[in-house]
Amino acid sequence: MKKSALTLIIISLAAVLAVAQAAKPANVAGDWTLTLTTPRGDRVSPVNFVQDGEKLKITMTSPRGDQSTGEGTIKGTDIEWKVTRSTPRGEMIITYKGKVEGDTMSGEAQMGDFGTATWKAVRKTA
Numbered sequence: 001m002k003k004s005a006l007t008l009i010i011i012s013l014a015a016v017l018a019v020a021q022a023a024k025p026a027n028v029a030g031d032w033t034l035t036l037t038t039p040r041g042d043r044v045s046p047v048n049f050v051q052d053g054e055k056l057k058i059t060m061t062s063p064r065g066d067q068s069t070g071e072g073t074i075k076g077t078d079i080e081w082k083v084t085r086s087t088p089r090g091e092m093i094i095t096y097k098g099k100v101e102g103d104t105m106s107g108e109a110q111m112g113d114f115g116t117a118t119w120k121a122v123r124k125t126a
Contacts, residue, residue: 024076025075028074028123032046032121034046035119036119045060056081079107095109
């Protein structure tokens with residue numbers, strides 16, 4: 001009887017720990033290299049994430065050297081952020097949504113009114 005109760009307690013604790021770990025946001029803080037695949041070809045940009053729990057602050061540098069800043073969230077492995085880019089046609093809000101898997105992430109970007117593009121990012125190593 002005591003062995004059954006102890007086994008049940010251990011299994012319950014393992015389940016609670018697994019749920020707590022799954023709810024913890026992935027760590028994306030630091031520098032990444034993002035590749036955006038567009039009809040005009042791949043666009044590579046350095047990206048920096050500053051993370052405070054589920055909140056993100058983002059700094060991106062365009063292939064032309066222009067910097068954009070934005071904010072986003074990370075919930076578990078789901079990531080989303082927005083940046084505003086100045087273009088010859090005015091400002092455009094780009095919304096990135098994706099999944100984090102260790103030192104890589106990927107997803108889709110809504111390019112203002114210009115449709116979507118896929119993206120992938122890799123964490124820069126020191």
